Amino acid sequence: MISKDISELDISLLLEAIFQKYGYDFRQYSQAHIRRRIINRMVLSGLEDISDIQSNVLNDEAFASKLFQDLSITVTEMFRDPCFYKSLRENVIPVLKTYPFIKIWHAGCSTGEEAYSMSILMQEEGLYNRTIIYATDFNQHALNKAKEGIFSNKMMKEYTANYQLSGGKESFSKYYTSNYDSVIMNQSLKKNIVWANHNLVTDSVFAEIHIILCRNVLIYFNNDLQNKVQSLFYESLINGGILCLGSKESLCFSNLSEEYSEMDKNQKIFKKKYIENEL
Amino acid sequence: MNYEAIVIGVSSGGLNALKFLFSYLPENFRIPVIIVQHINRHSDSNWIKILNNLNSIHIKEADEKETIEPGKVYIAPPNYHLMIENDRTFSLTIDELVNFARPSIDVLFESAAEVYNNKLIGIVLTGSNSDGTKGLKRIKNHGGLTIAQDPATAESPQMPASAIASIQVDHILSLGGIKDLLIKIAGDID
Numbered sequence: 001m002i003s004k005d006i007s008e009l010d011i012s013l014l015l016e017a018i019f020q021k022y023g024y025d026f027r028q029y030s031q032a033h034i035r036r037r038i039i040n041r042m043v044l045s046g047l048e049d050i051s052d053i054q055s056n057v058l059n060d061e062a063f064a065s066k067l068f069q070d071l072s073i074t075v076t077e078m079f080r081d082p083c084f085y086k087s088l089r090e091n092v093i094p095v096l097k098t099y100p101f102i103k104i105w106h107a108g109c110s111t112g113e114e115a116y117s118m119s120i121l122m123q124e125e126g127l128y129n130r131t132i133i134y135a136t137d138f139n140q141h142a143l144n145k146a147k148e149g150i151f152s153n154k155m156m157k158e159y160t161a162n163y164q165l166s167g168g169k170e171s172f173s174k175y176y177t178s179n180y181d182s183v184i185m186n187q188s189l190k191k192n193i194v195w196a197n198h199n200l201v202t203d204s205v206f207a208e209i210h211i212i213l214c215r216n217v218l219i220y221f222n223n224d225l226q227n228k229v230q231s232l233f234y235e236s237l238i239n240g241g242i243l244c245l246g247s248k249e250s251l252c253f254s255n256l257s258e259e260y261s262e263m264d265k266n267q268k269i270f271k272k273k274y275i276e277n278e279l
Numbered sequence: 280m281n282y283e284a285i286v287i288g289v290s291s292g293g294l295n296a297l298k299f300l301f302s303y304l305p306e307n308f309r310i311p312v313i314i315v316q317h318i319n320r321h322s323d324s325n326w327i328k329i330l331n332n333l334n335s336i337h338i339k340e341a342d343e344k345e346t347i348e349p350g351k352v353y354i355a356p357p358n359y360h361l362m363i364e365n366d367r368t369f370s371l372t373i374d375e376l377v378n379f380a381r382p383s384i385d386v387l388f389e390s391a392a393e394v395y396n397n398k399l400i401g402i403v404l405t406g407s408n409s410d411g412t413k414g415l416k417r418i419k420n421h422g423g424l425t426i427a428q429d430p431a432t433a434e435s436p437q438m439p440a441s442a443i444a445s446i447q448v449d450h451i452l453s454l455g456g457i458k459d460l461l462i463k464i465a466g467d468i469d
Contacts, residue, residue, distance in 0.1 A: 005393075008365060030362070030364065030370040030372075031364055031365060032362035032363060032364050032370045032390045032393075032394075033362065033370060033372055033374075035390075035393065036362070036374075036386070036389070036390065073372075073373070073374070075373050075374055075375055216373045219343050219359075219370065219371045219372060219373075220370075220372065223344065246373075248342065248343050248356055248359060248371050249343060250342075250343070253344055
């Protein structure tokens with residue numbers, strides 16, 4: 001039983017301590033989310049007071065690592081929101097086909113399900129050989145899992161349904177090999193994915209990108225941090241580059257909403273406007 | 280008591296229950312209402328249009344970072360949890376299912392209890408699971424007013440029955456009784 005209420009100040013102090021000691025910056029995350037995760041961790045670890053969590057984080061790296069997993073977002077799936085992938089095929093792929101080389105950035109890829117989805121889509125559209133997919137996250141544990149490409153077999157039924165709804169052209173099972181209760185994704189899907197540790201909060205531009213996918217990550221950030229990350233995306237995109245957000249995310253809280261045009265309003269696909277007179 | 284928000288959790292049988300409530304709530308009902316209705320993850324928002332046509336209260340899906348305003352009714356979007364921040368704005372998350380549900384009633388109720396404390400009304404309506412029980416308990420512990428639909432009058436009795444079994448709820452009422460109580464409370468504020 002948690003002995004007393006957890007104040008905003010308690011949470012700020014804890015997040016500050018984590019940042020000072022480990023460099024992970026959760027200070028501008030949604031408070032309601034952080035509070036819920038901290039309470040869950042306290043219940044799971046049998047802690048009664050927020051001060052216990054503070055001393056455990058500072059003195060016990062194994063505990064700290066558990067808490068970082070709790071605080072980061074690791075829920076994802078293949079072809080999440082099939083209508084979005086359908087729109088990618090119909091509206092975005094024709095644009096990408098005009099490029100000799102395509103650089104894709106999955107920002108906050110977690111355990112990689114969406115990056116694999118993108119690999120499949122690019123293969124089916126005949127673009128994979130001129131594509132490089134940068135799949136980044138600050139959570140190394142999740143990245144390692146993504147790199148392995150081993151997923152639970154019981155999810156495959158749902159992923160297959162998503163894939164079919166998204167306009168998939170093949171039998172989904174051709175993209176993985178089953179082994180008891182898990183599946184391993186085909187090696188050919190990993191060939192052009194670069195898995196890299198990149199922190200949206202603290203790291204900067206690393207390449208010129210044609211299309212950025214960052215879906216259901218920004219909802220965890222407060223307005224200031226959303227703005228900061230939106231600037232990073234804007235700087236990373238080429239002129240005419242494409243930004244894909246989650247179905248409940250928007251540019252309307254960002255200072256940059258005027259700098260994009262809508263490619264698909266419902267699926268939250270935006271195109272960076274061309275900057276004129278730029279030499 | 281000046282209540283600042285009402286949270287409602289509802290599952291199977293919910294559309295009829297909500298239709299009933301919103302047919303009778305007066306146009307000048309000022310306390311914002313925030314609802315989690317368990318719903319298929321791929322469902323569209325047509326059912327919200329049905330509710331909206333019942334009267335002039337504005338019923339909409341809650342948007343990320345939207346500020347909660349008096350006189351409006353907000354509904355959690357499918358496949359997202361809905362939470363409330365200290366500054367009275369919404370947060371959405373795609374965190375794991377809670378009680379096999381996303382959106383989950385407990386997630387909304389617990390975050391609302393932390394923000395509104397004793398200025399909150401929590402209501403558990405018809406449903407065939409036990410989501411909402413933990414959340415209603417948190418509301419009670421923070422001094423909020425707790426209401427459960429009388430299971431005998433609910434299309435699916437299990438959800439309100441679960442809440443009643445584990446919490447000393449303040450009111451156990453039929454939908455008609457809940458509607459009357461809400462109108463009375465809102466009227467006392469003015």
